Amino acid sequence: MEITTPRLTLRRAQPSDLDALHAVLSNEQAMLYWSTAPHERIEQTTEWLDSMIASPPELSEDFVIVRDGVAIGKVGAWRLPEFGYILHPDHWGQGLGREAIAAFIAHALARPDVERLIADVDPRNAASLRVLMALGFRETGRAERTLETHIGWCDSVYLEIERADLGLSPD
Numbered sequence: 001m002e003i004t005t006p007r008l009t010l011r012r013a014q015p016s017d018l019d020a021l022h023a024v025l026s027n028e029q030a031m032l033y034w035s036t037a038p039h040e041r042i043e044q045t046t047e048w049l050d051s052m053i054a055s056p057p058e059l060s061e062d063f064v065i066v067r068d069g070v071a072i073g074k075v076g077a078w079r080l081p082e083f084g085y086i087l088h089p090d091h092w093g094q095g096l097g098r099e100a101i102a103a104f105i106a107h108a109l110a111r112p113d114v115e116r117l118i119a120d121v122d123p124r125n126a127a128s129l130r131v132l133m134a135l136g137f138r139e140t141g142r143a144e145r146t147l148e149t150h151i152g153w154c155d156s157v158y159l160e161i162e163r164a165d166l167g168l169s170p171d
Contacts, residue, residue: 011064060080075100082120117161
């Protein structure tokens, strides 16, 4: 399964993505608001990648973001309907995250069994909040001290987008 956009390919993870994804998941800037600390060892990324590859498609819609033949991030839902993404900082500020997310939203919400996608974003992650709101996500709530990570306690902004919000019909 592949999704193509003008500049990107979204495809299922492959073992050959290991080094490129380790470059993302070991990057402190990319991992700042992620639920785990940056990967210090490639074995951590191997474990993460193996679980992404093994995840059953009926529960998971997870894609590697590829630009010019190289994996630069990940977008999708490891467990539907919760959605997330990460992009290497070398690719920030170019609209690539927005492009990948928009393609993923259209794909996921076209599934008859997916009525909505939800996201949990740290309120300090202003760039992600801006992108998601611009794509049609709306805030459904907030909570304090929801997750303790490598940067301490994090708060949450809960967001949601429904198929009906975009006027999509299931395939």
